[in-house]
Amino acid sequence: MKVLTVNGSPHLHGCTDRALREVEATLNGLGIDTVRVNVGNKEIRGCIACNYCREHGKCVFNDIVNDTAPVFAEVDGVVFGSPVYYANASGQLRSFLDRLFYSTMSTVNKTMKVGAAVVSSRRAGSTTAFDEINKYFTISAMPVVSSTYWNEVHGFVAEDVEKDLEGLQTMRNLGRNMAFLIKAINAIKADIPTQERGSFTSFHTE
Numbered sequence: 757m758k759v760l761t762v763n764g765s766p767h768l769h770g771c772t773d774r775a776l777r778e779v780e781a782t783l784n785g786l787g788i789d790t791v792r793v794n795v796g797n798k799e800i801r802g803c804i805a806c807n808y809c810r811e812h813g814k815c816v817f818n819d820i821v822n823d824t825a826p827v828f829a830e831v832d833g834v835v836f837g838s839p840v841y842y843a844n845a846s847g848q849l850r851s852f853l854d855r856l857f858y859s860t861m862s863t864v865n866k867t868m869k870v871g872a873a874v875v876s877s878r879r880a881g882s883t884t885a886f887d888e889i890n891k892y893f894t895i896s897a898m899p900v901v902s903s904t905y906w907n908e909v910h911g912f913v914a915e916d917v918e919k920d921l922e923g924l925q926t927m928r929n930l931g932r933n934m935a936f937l938i939k940a941i942n943a944i945k946a947d948i949p950t951q952e953r954g955s956f957t958s959f960h961t962e
């Protein structure tokens with residue numbers, strides 16, 4: 757069993773990384789492997805809606821999105837972490853997730869892969885960023901893993917997060933809850949429901 761963790765911050769050892777490391781350590785302690793992908797320090801362009809992926813099963817831009825797609829396919833869960841930028845997730849993470857989810861629409865079965873958002877802010881705007889990331893899960897038949905508070909830490913540098921004891925506790929509980937859900941879902945894998953996909957209702961006229 758394995759979880760993909762994604763850091764949407766340009767700071768490889770910043771606050772988001774610190775929060776993700778707490779989740780990863782908890783998962784590892786419970787027998788779940790983790791694999792980290794850093795996207796915040798990459799140049800990641802947004803989706804251009806060219807629909808190349810519909811035909812070719814991968815994004816037209818051959819970068820970290822296409823590299824991550826096979827990892828996404830094999831893991832049981834994901835944790836997407838981001839610093840809060842103007843009350844949103846980072847642009848890099850949003851571009852990455854738009855293209856990852858859109859380009860793998862028919863190539864990666866996401867049903868019952870569990871997902872969690874983790875956000876780090878200095879002061880405010882965390883819950884809107886948190887909501888934004890959770891939207892990728894709830895359109896993909898992915899159960900959202902919750903904790904004992906919204907999954908957030910506070911700080912400007914990683915050292916600040918060390919003092920956010922409740923934030924780190926929230927991360928550990930998130931890791932425990934994610935490990936439990938992954939094991940529970942794995943135990944009944946044969947019963948995972950197939951999703952009806954026939955209807956695609958768009959109210960446009962030619």
Ligand SMILES: Cc1cc2nc3c(=O)[nH]c(=O)nc-3n(C[C@H](O)[C@H](O)[C@H](O)COP(=O)(O)O)c2cc1C
Nearest residue numbers: 765770771772839840841842843877878879880912
């Ligand atoms: C462009 C930019 C916008 C930011 N916007 C916010 C914000 O809306 N609210 C907030 O509390 N902090 C904001 N911050 C601060 C970061 O969210 C905060 O320091 C975060 O913990 C950094 O995480 P990191 O170390 O993983 O990069 C912003 C920082 C930058 C660079």
